[in-house]
Amino acid sequence: xxxxxxxxxxxxxxxxxxxxxxxxxxxxxxxxxxxxxxxxxxxxxxxxxxxxxxxxxxxxxxxxxxxxxxxxxxxxxxxxxxxxxxxxxxxxxxxxxxxxxxxxxxxxxxxxxxxxxxxxxxxxxxxxxxxxxxxxxxxxxxxxxxxxxxxxxxxxxxxxxxxxxxxxxxxxxxxxxxxxxxxxxxxxxxxxxxxxxxxxxxxxxxxxxxxxxxxxxxxxxxxxxxxxxxxxxxxxxxxxxxxxxxxxxxxxxxxxxxxxxxxxxxxxxxxxxxxxxxxxxxxxxxxxxxxxxxxxxxxxxxxxxxxxxxxxxxxxxxxxxxxxxxxxxxxxxxxxxxxxxxxxxxxxxxxxxxxxxxxxxxxxxxxxxxxxxxxxxxxxxxxxxxxxxxxxxxxxxxxxxxxxxxxxxxxxxxxxxxxxxxxxxxxxxxxxxxxxxxxxxxxxxxxxxxxxxxxxxxxxxxxxxxxxxxxxxxxxxxxxxxxxxxxxxxxxxxxxxxxxxxxxxxxxxxxxxxxxxxxxxxxxxxxxxxxxxxxxxxxxxxxxxxxxxxxxxxxxxxxxxxxxxxxxxxxxxxxxxxxxxxxxxxxxxxxxxxxxxxxxxxxxxxxxxxxxxxxxxxxxxxxxxxxxxxxxxxxxxxxxxxxxxxxxxxxxxxxxxxxxxxxxxxxxxxxxxxxxxxxxxxxxxxxxxxxxxxxxxxxxxxxxxxxxxxxxxxxxxxxxxxxxxxxxxxxxxxxxxxxxxxxxxxxxxxxxxxxxxxxxxxxxxxxxxxxxxxxxxxxxxxxxxxxxxxxxxxxxxxxxxxxxxxxxxxx
Numbered sequence: 071x072x073x074x075x076x077x078x079x080x081x082x083x084x085x086x087x088x089x090x091x092x093x094x095x096x097x098x099x100x101x102x103x104x105x106x107x108x109x110x111x112x113x114x115x116x117x118x119x120x121x122x123x124x125x126x127x128x129x130x131x132x133x134x135x136x137x138x139x140x141x142x143x144x145x146x147x148x149x150x151x152x153x154x155x156x157x158x159x160x161x162x163x164x165x166x167x168x169x170x171x172x173x174x175x176x177x178x179x180x181x182x183x184x185x186x187x188x189x190x191x192x193x194x195x196x197x198x199x200x201x202x203x204x205x206x207x208x209x210x211x212x213x214x215x216x217x218x219x220x221x222x223x224x225x226x227x228x229x230x231x232x233x234x235x236x237x238x239x240x241x242x243x244x245x246x247x248x249x250x251x252x253x254x255x256x257x258x259x260x261x262x263x264x265x266x267x268x269x270x271x272x273x274x275x276x277x278x279x280x281x282x283x284x285x286x287x288x289x290x291x292x293x294x295x296x297x298x299x300x301x302x303x304x305x306x307x308x309x310x311x312x313x314x315x316x317x318x319x320x321x322x323x324x325x326x327x328x329x330x331x332x333x334x335x336x337x338x339x340x341x342x343x344x345x346x347x348x349x350x351x352x353x354x355x356x357x358x359x360x361x362x363x364x365x366x367x368x369x370x371x372x373x374x375x376x377x378x379x380x381x382x383x384x385x386x387x388x389x390x391x392x393x394x395x396x397x398x399x400x401x402x403x404x405x406x407x408x409x410x411x412x413x414x415x416x417x418x419x420x421x422x423x424x425x426x427x428x429x430x431x432x433x434x435x436x437x438x439x440x441x442x443x444x445x446x447x448x449x450x451x452x453x454x455x456x457x458x459x460x461x462x463x464x465x466x467x468x469x470x471x472x473x474x475x476x477x478x479x480x481x482x483x484x485x486x487x488x489x490x491x492x493x494x495x496x497x498x499x500x501x502x503x504x505x506x507x508x509x510x511x512x513x514x515x516x517x518x519x520x521x522x523x524x525x526x527x528x529x530x531x532x533x534x535x536x537x538x539x540x541x542x543x544x545x546x547x548x549x550x551x552x553x554x555x556x557x558x559x560x561x562x563x564x565x566x567x568x569x570x571x572x573x574x575x576x577x578x579x580x581x582x583x584x585x586x587x588x589x590x591x592x593x594x595x596x597x598x599x600x601x602x603x604x605x606x607x608x609x610x611x612x613x614x615x616x617x618x619x620x621x622x623x624x625x626x627x628x629x630x631x632x633x634x635x636x637x638x639x640x641x642x643x644x645x646x647x648x649x650x651x652x653x654x655x656x657x658x659x660x661x662x663x664x665x666x667x668x669x670x671x672x673x674x675x676x677x678x679x680x681x682x683x684x685x686x687x688x689x690x691x692x693x694x695x696x697x698x699x700x701x702x703x704x705x706x707x708x709x710x711x712x713x714x715x716x717x718x719x720x721x722x723x724x725x726x727x728x729x730x731x732x733x734x735x736x737x738x739x740x741x742x743x744x745x746x747x748x749x750x751x752x753x754x755x756x757x758x759x760x761x762x763x764x765x766x767x768x769x770x771x772x773x774x775x776x777x778x779x780x781x782x783x784x785x786x787x788x789x790x791x792x793x794x795x796x797x798x799x800x801x802x803x804x805x806x807x808x809x810x811x812x813x814x815x816x817x818x819x820x821x822x823x824x825x826x827x828x829x830x831x832x833x834x835x836x837x838x839x840x841x842x843x844x845x846x847x848x849x850x851x852x853x854x855x856x857x858x859x860x861x862x863x864x865x866x867x868x869x870x871x872x873x874x875x876x877x878x879x880x881x
Contacts, residue, residue, distance in 0.1 A: 071240050074266045076100040077436065078258045080245050080281050081273030082107075083114035084221070084422055085415040087228040088429025089271055090237050095430075096437040099236030102267075103229070104260060106244045107355045110225045112275040115356060116391040118298055118336055119218045119422040120316055120327060122160055123185050124211070126176065126476055128811055128823065129443045130400070131183045133427025140426040141219055144227045152227045153220035158328065160216025160316035161195050162474065163376075165206050168528040169320065172476055173211035174859030175529055179811030181856075182823045188212040189859065199315050201306055201377045206321065216316045218327055221422055248284040254410040269436055271413045272406070276346060276392045278416040279459065287406060289450070290457035291417045292466045293345040293392040295359050297366055298336035300329050302384040307331055320474035322372025332383065335373060337366040338473040344463050345392040359390040393419050395466035397457060397486075402450040403428045404435055407627040410635070414450055440593055444757040451627035455650070456510040461486045478527035479809060480515065480534075480738070482506040492555050492653045493716045501734060509624040511556030514736035516541065529858045530806040534738060535829065541735040542742055542831040545704055549659035550735040551723060556623035558649050559710075560630065563616045564642040571604060571617065574636060576762060576778050577770040583608040583615075584684045586697050590762055590770050591632065592780030596787045597758045598765060600629050601750075605684050605697060612686060612693070618648075618710075622752040636779065653716050655689075655723060658706035660881065661730045666696070666707055668726035681880045690722025691715075700879045701740060703747040703832075703872050745837045746830040748798055748870035754810060755796060755825045755839050764792045764841070766869060794822070795847035798871070801827070801836040801855055802863040808838035808855050815861065816853045821846055824855060833871050838864065 076098050079086045082105030090103045105111070121138060125131040138156070145154040164170050170189065177187040190212050192204040198212070229239050240262070247259040248270060258265045274281040276293045307314055307328060314328040323338040345359065363370075374381050396402055396417035401424075406412040415432050418425055428448070434441040446452060468485035477483075482505075488495065489510040498514055499505065504525075506515040516537050526532045544550055562571070571579045575589035583606050591600040603620040607613070621629050626649050633645055657665055667674045670687050679685060683698045692715035700706035711719045724732065748766075750756050755765070761784055762771050773785065801808055808827030813820045822842030830837045838855060846853065849868050854861040868874065 071243070071262055072102060072238055072265065073263060075102045075238070076267060077102070077269040077271060078256070078265055078267045079103045079271045079273050080258070081105065081112070081275055081277075082109040082225070082229075082239070082241065083112045083273065083275050084110075084225055084425035085275065085418055085428065086271075086273035087225040087232070088425045089273055089415055089432050090232040090239070091228040092429040092433035093436065094232050094235035094237055096433045098437055101232075102238045102240065102265065103232070104243050104245055104258065105239070105241050108241055109229060109239075110222050111356045112277070113391060113393055114221050114225060114275070114421065116358060116389050117221045117422045118325070118327070118334055119221050120216070120325070120420075121154075121156075121219050121423045122216045122316070123180065123213050124162065124176070124187070125180075127447050128179055128183050129445065129447045130424070131180050131185055132443055133431055134424050135183060135185060135427070136430050137424050137426030138215055141224065144224065147227065150227050150230055152223040154217065155219070155313065156217040157215060158217045158313045158315055159198065160213045160318065161190075161199060161210040162318045163195065163210045163321060164208050165321050166208065168478065170208055171529040171858045172478070175809055175812065175856075177211065178813045178856035178859065182811065182813045182820055186214065188214070199317060200310050201304070201314065201379050202317065203376055203378065205375065218316070219422060224422065245281065245284070250285075250410070256411065269411045269413065271415065271432070271436070273415045275416070276394050277350060278394070278414065280350070285406065285409060285412060287409065288459060289402060289414065289416055290397050290453050290459065290462040291394050291402065292347065292459055292463040293394050294466055294470050295343045295345045295362075295390055296336065296393045297362065297388065297390040298334055299385045299389065300334055300387045301332035301380070302386050303331035304333065304379050304383050306379050307333075318474045319373070319376060322376055323369045323471075323473065324373045325474070326373075326377070332386065333380075335380070337369040338470055339366045339369045340471050341365045342467055342470045344466065347459070347463060359392065361388045361390055363388065395419050395462065395469055397453055397462050397465045399469045401428060401448050403432050403448040404445055404450050405631060407451045407631060440595060440597070440758060444753070444759050446753045449628065451631065452624055454509060454624070454626045456489050461489060479529060480506070480525070481527050482515070488512045490556065492553065493713055494553055494653070494720055497717065497720070498553060498734070503734065503736065506737065509556050509626075511623060513555050514552055514734070516736040516738045517734050529809060531804070531829065538738045538742055539831045541733065541739040544731070544733040545659045545702065545735060545739065545743070546832055547659070548731045548733070549657060549661035549665050549727060550733050550739075551727065552656050552735050552737070552740070554654040554656055556649065557654050558621045558623055558626045558629065559647070559652060560619040560633070561616050561646045561648050562619055563614055563644045563646075566641045566643050567617050570637065570641055570643045572775070573778055574633065575602070575604070576780065576784065577772045580604055580606055582606065586682045586684050586699055588770065590767060592762070592778070592784060593758060594780055594783060596761045596780040596784035598756050598760065598762055598767075599632060599758060600625065601752050601756055602629070603699065607684065607686065607695065610686055625752060652710050652712055655709040655711060655719060656706060657709065657723065658700065658702045658704045660705055660878070662705050662707055664730050665723060665727045665732060669722045670694075670696075676881065689719040692719035692722065694719055701749055702743040704743070704878050705881050706879070742828050742831050743872075745826065745828045745839070746833050746835075746870070746872035750839070751826060760794060760796070760841065761787050763788055764794050764796065766796045792844045794841040795844045796825070796839060796841050797847050797866045798869045799838040799840055799855065799864045800867050801838055801857065803836060803857055806857050807836060808857060812856045814840055814842055814853050814855050814864070816846065821853060830872065835871060
């Protein structure tokens with residue numbers, strides 16, 4: 071075994087083998103995989119091994135498409151062909167109109183990635199899968215590329231190709247510890263010697279937290295027992311004359327695929343069970359859990375109703391083994407938060423189907439610093455300090471029980487809630503707030519008009535539409551207040567703070583005391599990495615000269631890693647997180663100044679406190695820092711309050727607002743208003759796949775600065791011209807918004823993709839933001855957008871149709 075390599079991958083399942091292979095494809099051949107037993111001896115060996123193109127984001131569709139292309143190539147390798155049943159086809163069933171709407175949207179989204187799905191009715195489902203009944207069935211989503219692969223052959227083939235490229239694979243070798251050195255390199259200690267490396271990758275499967283403990287981290291990954299069985303031969307399969315398509319049934323919580331002359335039938339029972347929460351037997355390898363078919367009786371009854379032929383066949387074998395889950399069901403693929411030169415590829419509950427793509431994107435990140443897709447949907451840093459194994463277990467149970475039931479827009483499932491709250495949470499609920507979640511934080515979604523108000527979830531405008539309209543109208547004509555919990559906030563101190571930020575941000579960094587500005591951070595390729603509000607706070611009894619760096623709630627670990635990784639040893643800069651210490655109250659509307667003046671001493675006139683100003687003050691008796699900024703397009707103030715004083719500040723503002731008709735509002739109203747202003751959301755509209763010019767943020771770029779990260783690459787991109795442009799569209803329907811991922815078309819060709827959509831209640835427009843081909847970005851250009859399967863007329867309009875001169879914000 072070599073004692074020094076560039077990267078060590080720990081774990082020999084699909085995650086580890088795919089990563090090793092793709093590292094060699096990206097040019098790193100001096101790499102090693104270490105496996106405690108045989109390859110595929112964890113979850114991989116007993117996987118049902120289904121390979122679908124279905125995903126609920128374009129990133130997931132793209133990585134699955136890569137997996138399929140790779141697996142087909144391995145299948146056709148004359149020297150080591152892999153058993154891969156490609157193209158059996160697969161159907162996801164539905165028995166509600168809302169589910170069918172979702173399938174129509176997902177088909178449009180996949181089309182933007184070059185993947186063709188087909189929405190079919192119940193009769194067509196039965197024609198393609200002759201074993202199923204159409205009782206209680208509306209239709210389904212057809213994936214013609216669906217199939218399954220041999221897990222062991224797949225991993226051996228990937229390891230073989232990696233070896234041929236120069237990689238080393240060490241089986242029956244246990245990692246006993248990990249040591250990181252001052253220069254960021256690692257020593258991997260094993261029972262067969264030590265290995266020094268630049269980068270270490272945790273691909274430990276259900277043992278990922280054993281590996282994580284050696285680094286001093288706990289990953290939000292938990293395992294669930296999952297059962298499937300193999301049936302005896304079914305005559306109807308032989309009679310069909312073709313292989314049975316794969317079936318996934320959210321109605322009865324099961325899936326099946328053909329296995330020889332019978333079926334492999336898997337269950338997602340409600341009486342499900344976590345596994346390994348109190349530790350895993352070191353001898354558990356190539357092993358299974360005890361059979362427990364009593365747990366799946368209810369699911370099996372539903373499967374019998376859908377597929378009566380099952381009642382006439384026997385069970386040949388039962389498999390019950392652990393599969394891993396994360397908090398939101400998507401894997402953790404990318405940098406490990408707070409660690410240098412450490413990555414993970416874990417929590418792959420559908421590992422065989424998408425593992426080829428995960429390894430591909432991870433290898434790109436390791437070798438190049440970025441992947442060709444924006445990988446936030448699988449980034450390990452999308453969860454922050456609340457992400458424990460205990461919380462993950464609750465969410466894993468919930469996900470398992472809803473395996474084939476996708477999340478609807480605005481759906482916030484209840485498991486693990488409330489996780490993060492402020493001192494105001496219960497007060498707001500008592501005042502009628504319907505709460506959603508953002509990075510674990512409870513946050514106001516909207517204010518219910520009555521205690522028994524209930525939202526019908528779906529892809530169309532629903533009962534909440536008129537509720538949000540009233541909230542927006544109250545803000546536009548008077549004043550509203552909301553709480554913004556979990557907003558990311560770093561405090562930067564030190565003599566070199568502004569020079570450091572000037573290097574990080576591509577535009578002007580505010581330097582005057584008590585001033586606020588917006589800035590964008592780029593990666594070395596000139597693409598947008600982060601968005602931040604920069605606020606200069608002069609020395610006071612509350613602290614020394616300092617800068618607040620504010621960004622999206624979910625960005626805390628992501629942005630901290632980025633900032634700290636670029637600090638130079640000779641720079642006097644200290645970064646401290648205040649994210650969990652303070653909360654924002656927002657006042658918005660033309661009467662916002664009146665309420666603020668009644669609750670706080672001092673002159674709050676436009677001349678004394680203009681737009682983009684900052685002031686330390688008190689709201690009633692509560693210390694607060696007020697920023698004159700707006701995400702709504704109205705006169706607005708962000709009031710930042712220490713959590714211990716939050717209730718006091720809220721009480722004072724409520725009292726001051728009584729005579730001005732102050733009304734509470736939620737994030738759904740904010741979403742509507744920000745669309746009307748053309749304001750962007752990080753990781754919805756602001757992606758690492760686009761530069762600031764393509765994203766319409768030219769005014770935040772200062773190319774005459776001496777230097778900033780990504781400047782050279784941005785200059786090259788500007789000279790080459792944009793690949794896409796972000797535009798605002800007016801959509802000609804009042805039935806539904808354009809959902810993120812929907813395709814835009816002209817003359818039958820896809821010309822762009824929606825990133826955000828919502829109704830603008832002040833403008834009366836159904837608005838969408840979308841990246842489209844640059845030649846079509848001129849206002850007035852007409853095209854269609856897929857609105858839950860219906861090509862709907864849309865037109866490019868000027869960005870920010872509400873108050874385009876910004877007069878109301880500056881008033």
